[in-house]
Amino acid sequence: MSAADDSATGRIQPIKPPRFGFLRRTYAMLVKELIQLRRDRLTFAMIVVIPVMQLLLFGYAINTTPRHxxxxxxxxxxxxxxxxxxxxxxxxxxxxxxxxxxxxxxxxxxxxxxxxxxxxxxxxxxxxxxxxxxxxxxxxxxxxxxxxxxxxxxxxxxxxxxxxxxxxxxxxxxxxxxxxxxxxxxYNPAASSRLNIVPGLVGTILTMTMLIFTALSVTREIERGTMENLLSMPITPVEVMLGKILPYVGVGFIQASLIIGIGVFLFGVPLRGSLLLLALLSTLFITTNLAIGYTFSTLVQNQLQAMQASMMFFLPSILLSGFMFPFAGMPQWAQYLGECLPLTHYVRIVRAIMLKGSTLENLRYDTLALAALMLIAMTIAVTRFRRTLD
Missing domain, CATH: 3.40.1710.10 (abc type-2 transporter like domain)
Structure with a gap:
């Protein structure tokens, strides 16, 4: 009870709060958050890297009047x-x-x-x-x-x-x-912007959702305390990775079907190529993004860092893939970076199949690039997770 006994009068006097208590408590919380921010290096890096990345990409890589x-x-x-x-x-x-x-x-x-x-x-x-x-x-x-x-x-x-x-x-x-x-x-004689944007949205939405789904997979196990049970089981890193990725392949396929269906029936985007080929290459793209998201989950320590890493990957994917800005108008160094992103190759694939009617032979380069990126991501993920098992 916040009170004191006054022996002279016999009355109980309330204890006065210390002077500047509000400022002291606020200052203590401020110091605590600064210390926590200094220890969380990934969050601090995001604060610095994201504005610098946006400035450099918009200043040097983006060009709405491409030449050459x-x-x-x-x-x-x-x-x-x-x-x-x-x-x-x-x-x-x-x-x-x-x-x-x-x-x-x-x-x-x-x-x-x-x-x-x-x-x-x-x-x-x-x-x-x-x-x-x-x-x-x-x-x-x-x-x-x-x-x-x-x-x-x-x-x-x-x-x-x-x-x-x-x-x-x-x-x-x-x-x-x-x-x-x-x-x-x-392929687009009326220069309709929706014929260009809607197919690209398929890859953009899948990239965002697939990355987040699997980027949280391993870190969620750690934060919930179930990783110890997983490590005690007679299971290999490849089996763990496939078990976490495969359920979301079906989820991604449903998403892709929904977006493509809306694009065709609501926005009038044509589907001139093979629907089976589009389904197969969309599945390859979904698996590639899931593998990259799973790789992020093995590299970070908590779910917040996993979300931050996903956003760090998603931002350049939108800007350098040719979805928002012409890929051919970017400088050479930006095109090299764009070739390392799965969304770049999938945007070409989905536009080529839907608008041009391209075949697998026409899309051989982008298909092989997606497969290579998927294998690289899976190799890194298995290697990192094997260290955890050991």
Whole structure:
């Protein structure tokens, strides 16, 4: 009882609280939290790394007007006028000719696989038709699954007609140019943003949920005190990992089916490719993210750190995968980082299957990359968990 006996008056006097008690208690809690923050190095690193990462990525890696886009060329004839036009296209800084093909089939396969974003075809008899004043057509095919990446380059084609042959002594006037450029925006001719965003959302949502599900798996066992029971069982690290990952494969598959179904029936996104192929590669992507999340759970000490590690991985995945910003517009170092992220390859896969109708042969590189990332994550997870078992 907060009181004191006054012997002179016989009355009980209340004990006065110490002066500045509120400030002292608040200061003590402040010191305690600072000490705890200093000991939690991962949280402190998040405070520093996240704003720096966002600043660097948005300042250096993100570019909404990409240039030097990979382009293939199909030369039906090799002429001086054709070379002048190709040089004029390169001078716009939007087109970078990386491959010369010999047939229309090769031309189409490169666009289907995503190895090039544009294809230029100079038809046979082009120079003779220009000399005769027949105004032949030059074909430019564009992969318009990403309207932002293709839009700026296609808008620059109009200037090519007026400037490409100005040094070749070809008769013509501004009102009657010597040739025309027929641009064909394939796979998304209306430049609809939802056809680009909705397929990418499949991978983005799966990345976030699958990482969090398994990133908490091992740390949850430790915090609940059930890890000792698990370690006492005659079970191998691989069996533990598969037992924790496989249930969520089904959960992820249900999520993917739901998102794709809504995209097709509600937003009108086409499904031009094989549904079975999309299901198989989606399962591979789900397993890869689950393996990465499980790896995080073996590297951290508690569930808070597991969530923080997942967010640290999720942020660059969104920015560098080509989901929000054109992948081809990023600098080389950012593209190398993006190639190490599963979401980068899955965004290409889901867009290619749904919008282009690509086959497994067209998507061989991204499929192998996903499989390699999955094996690397599983190897690290098993190695780390084996140390815990030992």
């Amino acid at each position: 886009l990979p382009t293939a060329v199909l030369l039906q004839e090799d002429s001086d006028l054709g070379r002048s036009i190709l040089k004029a296209l390169e001078n716009t800084a939007y087109f970078d000719f990386v491959q010369e093909v010999q047939s229309v089939e090769q031309f189409d396969n490169l666009l289907l696989s995503g190895k090039v974003l544009f294809g230029v075809e100079i038809p046979r008899g082009f120079e003779r038709a220009v000399r005769r004043g027949e105004r032949p057509a030059l074909l430019v095919a564009a992969d318009a699954t990403d309207p932002v990446a293709a839009g700026s380059a296609l808008s620059a084609l109009g200037r090519i007609v007026q400037t490409a042959l100005e040094h070749d002594r070809v008769a013509g006037d501004p009102g009657n140019p010597p040739f025309e450029i027929r641009a064909h925006a394939r």
